[in-house]
Amino acid sequence: PLKEWSRDLQRGAGNDNDEIAVASPMWLDIDGNGAPEVIVPFGMRLYGFDGDTGASADINNAWSSPLAMPHRVWASPAAADVDGDGTIDILIGDTLVSQLATDLAPLADGRGISFNPASPDPGDLVTVTGSFSNVGTLDNQENVDAVLRMNGNEIARERFADAEPVSPSGEGGPLTFSATFTAELGEHEFTLLLDVNNNLTESRKDNNNATVDLTIVDPYVARIDPPLDPIRISPGATESIQIALTATGSRTSAWTLSVDDASLPDGWSFDAAAGADLNPTLTPNAPINVMFDATIPSTALGDENSYVDFLLTLDEDQTVSSTLRLPVEVLRTRGLSVVGPDGLGETNGIGRPNHDAKAWLVVENLGNAQESTTSIDWTAPSWGGTPALYTADGTEVFSLTLEPNEDIELFATLPVPTNAVLGSSSSSMLTVCIGSGETTFCQDLDVTFHASELSTSPAHIRTLPNATLTWTLETTLPSDGHLEWNMAEAQMIHTGWVWSASAGATVNGTMLELQGAPNSAVSAILELELPVNAVPQRHSFIAEESTEAHFDLNITLHVLQIFRSAATVLDPTSSGSNSPVNFKVNETQSVLLRLENPGNGEDTFVLTGHVVADQSMTPQPEVEFTIYNAERTLGPLATTIATVDVVLAEDIPALSPFELHFTWTSQGEGNVASTAMLHVQAEPDYRWQVDNLAYGSSDISPGQDVTVEFEVTNIGNTPDTLTVSPSFQVDHAGNDTSTWYSATNTSDEIPVNGTQVMSVEFTVPHDAWFMTAATLTLNLYSGSTYVSNSTLEFSVIHASAWRFNLSDTS
Secondary structure (H helix, E strand, O other): OOOOOOOOOOOOOOOOOOOOOOOOOEEEOOOOOOOOEEEEEEOOEEEEEOOOOOOHHHOOHHHOOOEEOOOOOOOOOEEEOOOOOOOOEEEEOOEEEOOOOEOEEEOOOOOOEEEEOOOOOOOOEEEEEEEEEEOOOOOOOOOEEEEEEEOOEEEEEEEEOOOOEEOOOOOEOOEEEEEEEEOOOEEEEEEEEEOOOOOOOEOOOOOOEEEEEEEEOOOOOEEEEOOOOOEEEOOOOEEEEEEEEEEOOOOOEEEEEEEEOOOOOOOOEEEEOOOOOOOOEEOEOOOEEEEEEEEOOOOOOOOOEEEEEEEEEEOOEEEEEEEEEEEEEEOOOOOEEEEOOOOOOEEEEEEOOOOEEEEEEEEEEOOOOOEEEEEEEEOOOOOOOOOEEEOOOOOEEOOOEEOOOOEEEEEEEEEOOOOOOOOOEEEEEEEEEEOOHHHOEEEEEEEEEEEOOEEEEOOEEEEOOOOEEEEEEEEEOOOOOEEEEEOOOOOOOOOOOEEEEEOOEEEEOOEEEEEOOOOOEEEEEEEEEOOOOOOOEEEEEEEOOOOOOOOOEEEEEEEOOOOOOEEEEEEOOOOOOOOOEEEOEOOEEEEEEEEEOOOOOOEEEEEEEEEEOOOOOOOOOOEEEEEOOOEEEEOOOOEEEEEEEEEEOOOOOEOOOEEEEEEEEEOOOOOOEEEEEEEEEEOOOOOEEEEEEEOOOOEEOOOOEEEEEEEEEEOOOOOEOOEEEEEEEEEOOOOOOOOOOOOOEEOOOEOOOOEEEEEEEEEOOOOOOOOOEEEEEEEEEEOOEEEEEEEEEEEEOOOOOOOOOOOOOO
C-alpha cells in the first residue's frame, strides 16, 4: 500500500496518563467530499483529518483545531444519529459530539399532548397539556412561542425564554403549558405547534408539531340493532330473531331490555328465547346478542305486518334509554312490500313552501314470479293536489313491473302550497296493488309531507359501504345569515366517517354551519365519505337548528350489508406456479386455509371441498375431505384459520395432477363464494404382492440345480419394474465352508395391477455338507427403493460319494 499522508499527534500539557493513545480511530465522511475523514481520539482531545489531504482545516472551520474533551478519550468512538436531529453524532464513552443546534420537539410516544381526565365525559372540565423539550445540542437563542389549538382554534399560547437541551447534551427537561375546556360530544382535534413565529434556527423543523384526536361520548349510551334482513315469517312457523345490544358510551353498566308486543295481531307472539338475558351488563363496543322466538299463526294473511317495540333502560338512571321498533311481516309467495326509510309502512317528505316535498319509499316484489301493478291509488291530501311517484332520475311512474325479489326506489312528491304554515303537515295514503279478483294483494303506505324552511335532497339514501354520498341543502337564510346544527347530537359522528361541506356550508368540529347574505337563498352541499367497514344499519339524523325554528335538519341513511368472501391456502404450497404438491395415497394430509370475511357486517360461511380433474384421468380421483367446524360466523373484516384433512384413494394414478377446491361460501344474500385451489398429485406408491412362492421340496442335494418360480403383482399406483436380489443366510454343518450364490433378476415394466412370473436360480455347492441349512431371501426393489422381501428354507440331505486317490499305486 502507498502512504498518502501522515500526521504526528503532539501531547498537550496534561498528565502523562492523559496524553496517550488508547481508543481506536475510525472513518467518518464529515464533509461529503472525497475520501472519508479519519477521526482520532487522543489524550483529552478529538482530532479530525481530511481523508484526501490529512489537513484538519480542509474538513471545515469547526475541525481546524482538535476538539477538547471533558476527560480522557480511552473509549473507542461510535457514529450514529443519537439525538435524532438528522445528522450523525460521535459518541465516546458518555460524551456526545454533535451538531451545535437547537431542535424543539413534542415529547415522543404520543406524550406531546395529554388530557386530564384522559377519557372525559360531556360537561367535564378538561385540562389539556402540551409538553415538549429541546432534543438538540444548543440552548434556544430566541424566545420559544408554543401554541395549543382545538379544532383549529387557538386555546393556549406561552413563551419560553429558556429551553436547555436534554441529556446528554444538557440538563434540560420537558417544558409544559396547559389550557382548560369543557368537554362536548364529538371528535375533537388538538394540535401542539412549536416556534409558531419561526424565530429559531433549528436542526430540523418537521418535528415541531403534534396532533391528537379526542373523542368524547356520553358515559351511558346504548344501541339496539335489529337483524340485517327484514323479518318475514311463513304462516304457522316460528323464527329465531337475534337482537344485538351495544353500549356506545364510555362506561360499563347494567341495563334492562323490555319488549312491548301489544301491537301484534291476535295469535302472534314474540317471546324471549330460553336462556336469553334481558338484564345484561354492557361493556362499551362489545355487542351482546339476545335471542327471541317469533310465531305467526297459520291463518295469517300474506299482506299482514306488524311490529314490536324494544326499550333498553339504564338500571341506575331510568331516564337514559334507547328504543327500537322492529317490523315483523308475513312471508308470502305473492305480495308486495312498500316501506319507508325505517322499514315500516310510513314515510315522511320535507319541502319548502312553493317547492316540492319528497318522501322516499321502496317497492319490492316478494313473490316468486314477475308482477305488475294493477293500481296505484292516493287519498286526497289536505294541501290539495295529488301526489305523484318519481324515480331518482325524475321519471314519473304510473305503473310498475318487477321481477321476483326485485325492488325499486321511488320518491313520492307533492307541491307545498305557498301559504302553507311552517311546521304543518299533510298526509296521503298510498295503496299499491297487484293481481285481480281473489288474487289481489295490496299494500298501504302512510305518506306525510311537512312544510319547513330547510329541505334536503335526496330524501333518503340506501348505499353500500366505501362510497361518497352527497346531499343538497336548500333554504333561505335568516336575517343574521347564519344557521348551525350539532352533528354529534344528531348522532352523525361515527368512527371512520368523514363529513365535509361546500357551497356556503362548512363542517366546524361537530357543527354543520350555513353562512351567507341575510335573507338570501342558498343551495349548499353536504358530503359523507363512508369507510369500507361501515356497519350495516339504518340511520336517522335529526337535529334542530341552534336558534331558529322550522330549520330542522332531517337526513335518513341506510347502510346495506355487503357480502364478500376470501379463502387462501396457507400450507402446503408448491415450489412453483405449475408444480403440484405430492400427497401420499391412503394417508391423511392436512391443509391449512386462511378464511376471511371482507364484508362490513357479521356473516355466516360454510366451507366445502371437492375435486376437479381432467375427464381423461382414469379412474377419476376419489378424495376424502374431513372439515372441522365447516360452518363459521365471522365479524366484519375478521379472519379464521381452518384445518382440512384430506385422504387420497390408493387407486389414484401417480404423478397425474388434479386440483383440490376449497370453497368458502357466504350464507348471506347472493351466496357469494371464494375458492382456494391446491394443485396436487399422488406420489408413486411402490407396492408389490408375491404369490405362489414355493419349491417342490426343501431338501436339496449337493450339485443340484434349483429354480424357484413365483408371481409378482404390481399393486402400487404407477407402472413399475421389479428387481429381485437374492441373498443366502447359511448355517454350515461341521467344517462346511461352502459358498451359496444366486443372480439378480429384473422384471419387465408391469402396469398397475399387472402380473408377471419371475424366477431365481442357483446351484447347491458341490462341497455342501449334510445337514447344512440355507435361507433364501428374495429382496424386492423398485429402482433403488426397497419394497419388501420373501424367504424360503432349504436343507442339504445325505448324499453318498467317494473319491479314490491312486496316484501312488502300481
